[in-house]
Amino acid sequence: MVADELIREIKTNVVMGRVDSSDEGYDGKMEGKPGVSELVRDAIKQDISGKRLIDALSEAMVTVGEKYDSGEYLIPDMLAGAESVGTAMDILEPHLIHSDVKSKGTFVIATVEGDLHDIGKNIVATLLKGAGYNVKDLGAGISAEKIVEAVKEYNAEFVGLSALLTTTMIKMASVIELMESEGLRSKVKVLIGGAPTSPDFAKKIGADAHCRDAFEAIDILRDITP
């Protein structure tokens, strides 16, 4: 496939939500044809620039977003698109180190200590990855120390904390306190979410924003990213 054609195919496959060739795609007829993983690997072989690929992925994701907004796509379709972009980014990452391509920022995300609920956190991680953030998902039940360690290690600009239990949401405050005592707080924006949390709670513990869902997180990030 020539470069232009490959780029077009990558976009189509993101919109179809096809991580790889085993996926049948939105219209259910595409199983066996190369998916985003295969196509991106091909593109790397052909030396198509990282910037061009990332632009294509974001453009395709904008189309997915529009289809979701218009009601044509539901969350499963949206997540399939975002997962495809996430997979593409994982494949591209080692090739981007020496290029001038910059991600929208590094976002460390975790469910706090004592809490194992991670469905919401995983959705947020997938969609943020699809939106072009470099997402480091630490998992669920993660201590304040580990979260702060990761913020340092990845030099993260954003931290996302999730909690679904009234007994664990208070652990979000511990993470913020620890960041403060380590002198990191002013460098990082903290977003929180999960059913028992609220804008008031975010204010109380000194978080930068509370997000009802992943879409609100994307909007807020767009506003606060320089």
Next chain:
Amino acid sequence: MNDGTFRAGTLVAPTFRLSEEQIRILHDSSLRVLNDLGITCFNEEAVSLFEEAGCITAISDGENAWNIRIPEKVVMEAIESAPSRIVLGAPDWANRLILDSREARVYFGTGSETNIFLDTEIADFVCTTDSSITMRHPIYKEKRGTILRLCESARLCDSLPNVDFFIRNVNIQDEGISVSNKDINVFFASLLYTAKHVQAGLVDISSLDNVVRLGEIIAGGTASFQDNPLISFIACLIKSPLQMVEDTTQKVIEISRRGLPLVISSSPQGGSTAPIQEEGMVSLINAEILAGITLTQLVNPGTPALYGAVPVRARLDTLHDFYGAPEFIHYNIDCVEMARFYNIPCYSTAGVGDSKVPGIQATVEKLFSQLAVAQSGAQYIHYAFGLLDRTNIFCPVQAILDDAHISLVREILRPPIVNEEVTEASIVEIRKVTASSTRLFARHIRKQMRRGLVSQPYGLEGEGDRDEALENACAKLKEIQETAEKQLSDEVIDEIYKKIAGVLPKDNFEL
């Protein structure tokens, strides 16, 4: 005292959704999941127990976990040793429950740990375009869950005739509550206001012995508690797909070691943490519950463990849990049938509204599952009272509505009594009436009423031409609030305060 009585529940003639062959296919596929894929276990003690029983274990790379592959033989032996009949006690002996897998006796109870308590008030409204038109309509106020609201819920549920057991349904978020004293205060608040069986999950394993001691005091001693286990536990040790979490698995081990009744529950969400299609969901949840039950039997053969099925579907717009879905009913019925196949009593799920307030939507979402899951013969149906907003809200007025609706469900499921004798009597009746001048059967209703076979109109029916169900439910709630009392005597309460640590001062529980 033990006069051999139990709550009657509703004995139904179960209807089947799966054929014998389909049950066999699902059973085989769950066994394949357990044997070929195995479960990921984060609890080291459980790993040793599985290993000793002959399972293949291996360290899961990167994680502090093990992969355990459980062969058929180990699962089948556990199923054999799990009791098929479990008695759950109650402070009032007449409230005891008998759960027998060979009998489709259905009990309904509460459930969830809601953060929001929804108060209802009826207010008068005037039409803005024609002030001669007025109406009465409920106004709802969301309140935080507290100890007092849990007490209020326990008192209400004690009074509702169709509530067979009480699972703590309000999350207590008072200032003085911490992880270490939450469990004891949950059980105390519940048992203070209901004499029905009380069940809850444990937040902190170190509370277990304290909670059991509370049960023993109320039962009248250690031996009486063994005869009459008036409390039991829910352990959601599985995180789907196929993970056994560290701390809840430890709780299962400790509770099983003491031989106390417990629910082994799994709650996969079809479309997010489990396949959305029925056969995929049931293969998975069944494998997960069997793994949990196997663990209970490895710890202590004969541990009374319920097959705890909470399969839920995810919504397509948010991936939130979704209870009004027909698939929710399919999943749950299938699990009831799988549990029956294994001869293990089933803890099942029905009656949650996705709607945030009582009304037509909530009623539709609740009623189909309450009827259909009960019809399948689930022994123990939780979540059935007062739950709205996908288990996040408990609304007392909704619980009263649910009680009225479940009363109808019970009537609907009353099995037929058709035999030569009664049918002959009916022929005689038809002959008499046909020959009479009135040609009315009305007089003969009385005999059937005495047999308890004639149902009443909807319990919350209004008098006028308006729908007054909500108003009547509010009035009923007021009545219960004014008359219901504590269920523990002052002596028992004093003994509890003397012997049990961590119970908050008495004024926290005064309604």
